[in-house]
Amino acid sequence: MDVTTAPSAAAQAAPPPEQPQAAFKNQDQFSALIERVSNTAGSYSEAEQLDAYTSLQRMAVTGGMIGMGADNQKLYNQVTSSSAIAQKVRQTGQAYTLAMIAGAQxxxxxxxxxxxxDFFDKQSPSAQNILFQGHINAANMSGSTPFASVDSWRTSMLAGIKLDQYVESASAKGDPHVQARTDPKLAAALKLSDAKDQSATWAQQIADLFGLRDPIQDKVDLSDAAKQALGTVASPANPKPAPYEAGALASKTV
Structure with missing residues (x-):
């Protein structure tokens, strides 16, 4: 006889026991960066605050804050919105974007x-650093930044202007994509203009497209004798005989 009893409805509906949440593995690093960004004691320089701010942002986009918990999340939101350095990054970034919109119009x-x-060049060195580090050169999801330096960014922007002007000139004549069907150079330009990655490699591709690379200087000046030995200078068709030297066999007629 089977005496097994079915489980009660309450037992069937009971949720599984909660698992303890894993500790936030980057807690020490997070706390140190929060302290620098907030700078409540006024002991950190603007450069140190900016470095901590960008490090926090890099942690956020690369998954370094997974498991941070509600309290840390609240602290992060507060510091990255209301701290002095966060406000400077936001203000300079917004002004930069508005300048670009006006320029585009x-x-x-x-x-x-x-x-x-033009906007960047009009800023103070401090504002330029904040704008570049906190906005223009912000880290992507891999943790890397688009540009190695301000000069690298500037080179890319200048190359972009050259590319844009070329496409804009073609657009004045009609649909550039239609023209590109029979114009390989324009087709390559359109492809570059649609590129998402506009870093140093992109700038060099534009330079190559428009022939802007400096020619390679790899020339060695050789003597005439060396050139003749290498075959770069033709030997005289009828070389003059050497003057006769007494006793020289090469000068005797046989």
Whole structure:
């Protein structure tokens, strides 16, 4: 006889026991960065605050804050929105973006890039550093930054202006994509203009497209004798005989 009893409805509906949440493995690093960004004691320089701010942002986009918990999340939101350095990053970034929008409205894509460069150049060295580190060169999801330096960014922007002007000139003649069917150079330019990665490699591709690379200087000046030995200079068709030297066999007629 089977005496097994079915489980009660309450037992069937009971949720599984909660598992303890794993500790936030980056807690020490997170806390140190939060302290620097908030700078409540006023003991950190602006450069140190900016470095901590960008490090926090890098942690956020690369998954370094997974498991941080509600309290840490609240602290992070507060510090990255209301701290002095966060406000400076946001304000300079917004002004930079508005300058680009105004440039685009009056001069298209090339005008937007030129307006961005002009805006950057008008800022103080401190503001330029904040704008570049906190906004222009912000880390992507892999943790890497688009540009190695301000000069690298500037080179890319100038190359972009050259590219934009070329496409804009073609657009004045009609649909550039239609023209590109029979114009390989324009087709390559359109492909570059759609590229998501506009870093140093992209800038060099533009330079190659428009022949802007400096020619390679790898020339060695050789003597005439060396050139003749290498075959770069033709030997005389009828070389003059050497003057006669007494006793020299090469000068005797046989």
């Amino acid at each position: 009056s001069g298209g894509a090339s005008g937007a890039r030129q307006a961005a460069l």
